[in-house]
Amino acid sequence: MVDPDLVVTSEHLRAYKPAPEFYRRARARIGPHVHVAASGRDVRGVLEAGVPCVRLRRPGHHLDPGGPVPGHIVSTAAELPGAVLDLALEHARRRTPPPGLTTTAACTAPTDTVRCLAPAVPSLRSTP
Numbered sequence: 001m002v003d004p005d006l007v008v009t010s011e012h013l014r015a016y017k018p019a020p021e022f023y024r025r026a027r028a029r030i031g032p033h034v035h036v037a038a039s040g041r042d043v044r045g046v047l048e049a050g051v052p053c054v055r056l057r058r059p060g061h062h063l064d065p066g067g068p069v070p071g072h073i074v075s076t077a078a079e080l081p082g083a084v085l086d087l088a089l090e091h092a093r094r095r096t097p098p099p100g101l102t103t104t105a106a107c108t109a110p111t112d113t114v115r116c117l118a119p120a121v122p123s124l125r126s127t128p
Helices: 020-030 042-048 077-093 110-120
Strands: 035-037 053-056
Touching: 020 042, 035 042, 042 053, 053 077
Parallel strands: 035 053
Antiparallel strands: none
16 A cells, blocks of 8 residues: 555646656655656656656657666666666766755765665665
8 A cells, every 4th residue: 555645746736747846846845765767758857857767668668869768767666666776876976966865965985875765765665
């Protein structure tokens, strides 16, 4: 079961995808998270809003030709936990938190970054 407080809709946020404002309001409402974009058109708004993104590639969905390209693209849902962890480790190596994923001190080690991401990725919740 999903916590109803973590469900966001355009109706509740009064903003509409793929506009960056939708993703900014979602982050303000639910807190730090990684957005999984299953629609190619969502990627531009997510990245322009500064929300970390992993694109789940689907047939017939193409990125905006003039828009940004996410650093993490997967073809199956089974690849998502690894892509999110890679995103966390990239930021840890640079000693910066992924945008929007921490509200206090910067993550300075891979385990700190994984801890920051754990609320967004159920398979990482048991990571020390």
